[in-house]
Amino acid sequence: MAARLRDPATLLPSLVGASSPHSRLREIHAHLLVSGRLASPSHHADFVASLASSSHLSYARLLLPRRPATLLVHNGLLRALARGPCPGLAFAAFRELPLAPDHYSFTFLVRAATSLAAAASSATPVPTDVAVSLLAGSVHAAAFRHGHAADLHVQSGAVSMYAAVGDVGAVRAAFAEIMSPDVVCVTAMLGALSAGGDVDTARELFDRMPQQDHVAWNAMLTGYVRVGRAREALGLFDEMQKAGVSVGEATLVSVLTACAQMGALERGMWVHSYVCSRGMRVSVTLGTALLDMYSKCGVVTMAMEVFESMTERNIYTWTSALSGLAMNGMGEECLELFKRMESTGMEPNGVTFVAVLRGCSVAGLVEEGRACFDSMKDKHKAEPWLEHYGCMVDLYGRAGCLDDAVNFINSMPVEPHEGVWGALLNASRIHNNADLGKHAMYKLTKIESKNDAAHVLLSNIYAESHNWKGVSKVRNMMKSKGVKKVPGCSAIEVDGKVHEFFVGSKSHPRYKDIETMLAGMSHKLRLQGYTANTKEVLFDIEEEEKEGAISLHSEKLALAFGLITLPEGTVIRIVKNLRVCKDCHDYTKMISKVFDREIVMRDRNRFHHFKHGACSCRDYW
DNA sequence: CTAGGGTTAG
Incomplete structure (x- = not known):
């Protein structure tokens, strides 16, 4: 198939490298002219765009005034800039436009504003950036002035743009303006709603769509994932498969994220084998999602195996691996990996430092953590966020250096x-x-x-x-x-199904068996000399007046259920929404010894790997 | 030449 080169960045990738000097570019340019490959305006446009997207702006500028100064060329440039690493440049190019912009031009500007807004909101923990919000508004206003605001592409783009800047009112207004929204518009709106936390309205919209394509399904999927409703995401994925919708990489990434949230290892592994059995290429994103799923399910070895097998790693990959190690209490390994990362020249970002500092913290590496924090400012010229200060206090505090x-x-x-x-x-x-x-x-x-x-x-x-x-x-x-306590909830996956237990709840269909098992457990533990820390539990405000409820913290229910249902020799994996209490921690340690079972428990902050009566957190959490 | 879905922390 004679594929037309649609993405300018893919034109001549081997010829135009990011570090080519001007002389080299002139050489290439001359070569292309002679061989006639720049004969048509569209090829010329592609070349200009290609230069622009590989950061050869100055050279691209030189070519702009060439006749004919077609919009095609300029739009191609706008497109490349908008999608490139510095979307703001698209506005600079727009100001120098020698011709009246058309509706294409505006789709690129909208896109540029959207990327800027997305970058602004992920770079800092600050919710919205006023400047970006103003920019979005002025792009839209300019589209109106030039009479291109009624273009369907501009309109759907505007919806996403306002969602990216977090302006819910503008999103609604932009969507209301669209006379006859198509799948793309509705999907944009769907994404905007779920980004604002309103997945339920998004779902209504989704259900009312005349026909949903795979992108709409994916948008809905990530909507659930984004608000932490992983169970519904997985349910939707089942429906999606039943409906015969094509399952692509984006879908699997969302599914893996949902698995990671729930600690649903079996389903996560199913995705992994799905990928392998179909011979799908494991892209950076998919690989990162896989590795993240494994570390959030407490299987660090598999996470690192995936990491090592990846041929391309970006900042997400490294950061995810680092935080996986930290989360699982492997601070030394985390620090080692960080050194390896630095040696590859990959530049860490703020999130990376959160991961490394946490790694230092769990391993009690005070000096190393301090050095890391200092290097952040000195070596990497990054301003610490409040999170990093929090990590430092945790580092000192956990190590017992309260004065520090x-x-x-x-x-x-x-x-x-x-x-x-x-x-x-x-x-x-x-x-x-x-x-x-x-x-x-x-x-x-x-x-x-x-x-x-x-x-x-x-x-x-x-x-x-x-x-x-x-x-x-x-x-x-x-x-x-009127402080409301979040009720404790523990989840455990059995045969691919995730069972949830709430504190004190007796509603599980197999509660009778669980109760029997709990009694058996207590009996065995008593024989081993374990006594529940009754005084503390009595005043445990999570339980308030129910003194009989000692054994009913949700992790105990899940643990009992795991002992009943999971065959001997298999690891019991529990995910809890809160921090483990001291009593449950002691209890679980003993169970791991008495029942000779490995128990992996993920709590709000980190993992506890229980084995032979000890925990990987060394009782510090 | 145009628009929508994806990965890291808290």
């Missing part, structure tokens, strides 16, 4: 946020420092008065030092302030 943690906070050039105080609060809990804990709590509640996790932490601090008055004070505080 406090000094670090005092020397911060920016106002500490709740994460920083939360890290200090947790450190106070680990090291039984009630005074410091109270101080951290005081600061924290001034910022975020209804933080439920913080209240639970403070209560645990008091309980640890048998200060029951303190415990009940916290409880009253929660009542009067």
Whole structure:
């Protein structure tokens, strides 16, 4: 097939390298002219665009004034710039346009604004950038002025653009303007709604579509994934397959993300074998999603196997691998991998540093973490985010250097946020420092008065030092302030089906068996000398008045269910939405010994790998 | 020559 070169960047990729000097470009240019490959305006346009997208702007500019100055050439340039690494350049090129722009021109500008907005919102934790929002508005206004705002492509682009800047009202207005929206428009709207957190409305729109194509299905899928409704995402994927919709890479990436969220290892592995059996090429994105799924399911060896097998790795790949190691308590390995990353010349970003600092933290590598934090500013000229300060406080605090943690906070050039105080609060809990804990709590509640996790932490601090008055004070505080506790929930996958257990719940169809198993477990543990930490549990505010509920924390229910259903010798994997409490942690350690089972538990922050009565977190979490 | 779906942290 004589494929037409549609993407300018693919034209002459071997000839125009990013580092070619001008003289070399002139050579190539002359060669192309002589061989007649620039004869037609479209080829000329492709060449210009190709130069622009490989950052040879100045040379591309030289070619622009060539006659005929067609819109084709200029639009091609706009397109390349909009899709390139510096979308803002498209606006510079637009200002120098020697001709009146057409509707094509505007689709590229809209696209450029969308990319800028996406980059702005991912670069910093700040929700929206005013400048980008203004830019979006002016692009749209310009489209109106030139009479091209009614073009379907511009319109659907506008919907995505406003979604990218987070302007819900503008999204609705832009969509309402479209007289007869097609699949693409509706899909854009669908994506916009789910990006704003309103997946249910998105789903209504999806169901009402006359016919959905695979992109619409994928948009819906990621909508669920984005808001953390992984179960529904997987359900939708089943429907998608039943409907015979083609399953491509984007679909599998979303499915893997859903598996990672739920800790659904079996389904994740199913995707892996699906990919292999069909001989699909494992792209960077797919490979990264696979590796991430494995580490979030606690199977670091497989994650690293995928990582090593990849031929191309980008910043996401490295960061995901690093955070996988950190999450699984493999701090030394994390730091080693980071050194390897630096040696390849891959530039770490803010997220990478969060991962590495967490790695240092779980392994107690205080000096290394400090060096890493300093190198961030000095070597990588990156300004630390509040998250990084939080990581540092966690690093010092977890290692027991509480003074250093406090000094670090005092020397911060920016106002500490709740994460920083939360890290200090947790450190106070680990090291039984009630005074410091109270101080951290005081600061924290001034910022975020209804933080439920913080209240639970403070209560645990008091309980640890048998200060029951303190415990009940916290409880009253929660009542009067109306702090709502998120109910504990643990999930376990059996035969590809994920079972969820809520704290104290008896609604599982096999609850009778679970109850019997729990009794058996307690009996066996008692024989081994384990006694439930009743005093603490009695005041465990998660459970409030129910003293009989000691064994009913959700992870215990899931654990019992796992022991019943999973064959001996297989690893029991549990995913919990909150932090594991001390009692459950001790309990699980003992179970791993008494039942001789390996248990992998993912809690809100990290993994616990229980084996032979010990945990990989070395009791620090 | 045009528009929509994908990966990393908290």
